[in-house]
Amino acid sequence: MxxxxxxxxxxxxxxxxxxxxxxxxxxxxxxxxxxxxxxxxxxxxxxxxxxxxxxxxxxxxxxxxxxxxxxxxxxxxxxxxxxxxxxxxxxxxxxxxxxxxxxxxxxxxxxxxxxxxxxxxxxxxxxxxxxxxxxxxxxxxxxxxxxxxxYNVPPPIEREALTQEELRKLFDAMNSYRNRLLAVVAVETGLRNSDLRNIRVSDVDFDSGEIHVHNPKNSVPYDVPISRDLRIELQIWCDQYRDGYAPRVDSQYLFPACNGAKLETNGGLNTIIRSAAERAGIQEVLATSEVPPGQGKHSEANNNVREWHRVTVHTLRHTCFTLMKEAGVPLPYRQLVANHRDPQTTQHYSHGRGQEFASIREQFDPPR
Incomplete structure (x- = not known):
């Protein structure tokens, strides 16, 4: 033994x-x-x-x-x-x-x-x-x-940003209004998976056009700007549609799950994005890796192999900052939205807040 x-x-x-x-x-x-x-x-x-x-x-x-x-x-x-x-x-x-x-x-x-x-x-x-x-x-x-x-290890998986045409295909392939809106918020704000799932209704400031990120990964709380169009969409969602997604749960979250207060895991949201990308015809497998014993639930092909897909929630974050760069948003402003203290880190994503947010809204017109 x-x-x-x-x-x-x-x-x-x-x-x-x-x-x-x-x-x-x-x-x-x-x-x-x-x-x-x-x-x-x-x-x-x-x-x-x-x-x-x-x-x-x-x-x-x-x-x-x-x-x-x-x-x-x-x-x-x-x-x-x-x-x-x-x-x-x-x-x-x-x-x-x-x-x-x-x-x-x-x-x-x-x-x-x-x-x-x-x-x-x-x-x-x-x-x-x-x-x-x-x-x-x-x-x-x-x-x-x-x-x-x-050590000689496999190269990191490089996920390319989606084009605006690919984003529209992704949005159109979503199978619910909630899922489409989740993807739109991801592309416009660049929020990480857990931060998207944890947005509370009270975190959305409809007057100033900002979303408060109250519990970010390894960081202090911060805010991100949202466009006038997204502000209107989120208001309509809250007023007319949101309650229908969680009729049996008193949820404080902006995007409740059908059977719970919110989407509980990163994998759950990634499945939504990955499946929509497959329906849109823009998904592909970039690499595979061995899954250690006991982690078979994370594999797609079989119990021993994990597939790494091109389109994930992280891809949408990467796409957000790439589109911002293409729109001419300066690096310090992109750094502000990305919540990165090191400009070198934000630069990787781009292969006095009120003024900065106004400038971002003026330059950055996310696709719908």
Whole structure:
């Protein structure tokens, strides 16, 4: 039988300093482990990982980000378990071998960066917020020494912006007014997937023509401008159509789901966009990659392969800033809407707020 990634009590007595061993002797090993309020909430069984996810979920991570972190850590835990290495006993070499395992699986650099960041944050959590701090073999700071540039990984997937003709085809292929309006808002504002799904009715300022992004990814709240046409469309949507999409739910969200307060996952919204692109004849598969065990729900072709599509919600964000650039909107203004502090980041998307927003509206005329 493959051992648990958590050490048993005998191992603990042999490997940790006296202070921690004394703690374990004074109480049961279960008390030494971090407390988890909802142990069945996550698929992974490790109490340290569950406690870490439970601490960050909601406060710092959206539901979809929590799922990604859980998948990353489940893969790391399974990797250690296969090698009979305990979570607390893993060292820098073990993490490097995990990175090399990801490279062998065909993961791209951004994917490996995400996994490595999650593993590092897990060990920081254990060191700073659990009684097992002194039982750790690894120093989380050591993980910053891993240079992913040294590895030969597949090139990043480059999604081209959609043309205005392709956008109109996409809008026409939407199978509901709500879905069409979601796509229009995505192209006009450049909001990320989770930010689109989390727009509340109260976030829309119909007087000033702005949408307040109240809980953005890794950032402070900010505002984006919307055109007069979109303002009118959203007003009509709220007054005449929105309530019909969630008759049994008292939803605060601008775009409620048919059976819930909102679209709950990034995958749900991506499916809407991806399927409409297929109907419009503008979708294509850019690449495929292996899906690790336990993540088959993310594959399209079969249980072992994930297809990377050209048209996704992220494509619409990329299209927004490309169209802004083509319309002559200056980089600082595009940076403002993209909520990017580094102009170099906003530049990648383009292969005193009131005045800036007015200028953007004057120059940027999004397609309908």
């Amino acid at each position: 493959t051992p648990s990634i958590l050490p048993d009590k005998n191992w603990l007595m042999d490997h940790v300093p006296a202070r921690v061993s004394d703690l374990a002797q004074q109480s049961s090993f279960e008390e030494f482990e971090p407390s988890v309020e909802n142990p069945d909430r996550f698929s992974v069984s490790c109490p340290f990982i569950c406690a870490y996810l439970e601490t960050r979920s909601g406060r710092q991570l959206t539901a979809s980000s929590t799922t990604t972190y859980e998948q990353n850590l489940s893969q790391y835990a399974a990797f250690l378990q296969d090698r009979e290495v305990h979570l607390l006993d893993a060292d820098l070499t073990d993490v490097i071998e995990f990175v090399e395992h990801c490279v062998d699986q065909g993961n791209r650099r951004s994917t490996i960066e995400s996994k490595l960041t999650t593993v590092r944050e897990l060990y920081v959590f254990i060191r700073l917020r659990t009684a097992a701090a002194e039982a750790l073999t690894i120093d989380p700071i050591e993980l910053e020494r891993i240079d992913l540039a040294e």
